[in-house]
């Protein structure tokens with residue numbers, strides 16, 4: 277019962293192939309952002325873009341930059 281999953285919305289049966297491998301996004305500034313899933317790394321990249329570059333990065337943009345780590 278204590279399976280800690282942030283945002284566990286209907287994750288069953290619909291897995292993206294890269295979700296389990298971990299993802300990374302390399303920011304143009306050279307910072308490498310990592311997450312254990314696409315959703316996580318997108319969130320990390322968005323907060324990095326906001327905090328460091330004062331930029332609103334859309335999740336589509338972030339996803340297009342993500343690659344398996």
Ligand SMILES: [Zn+2]
Nearest residue numbers: 303305307328
């Ligand atoms: Zn950056």
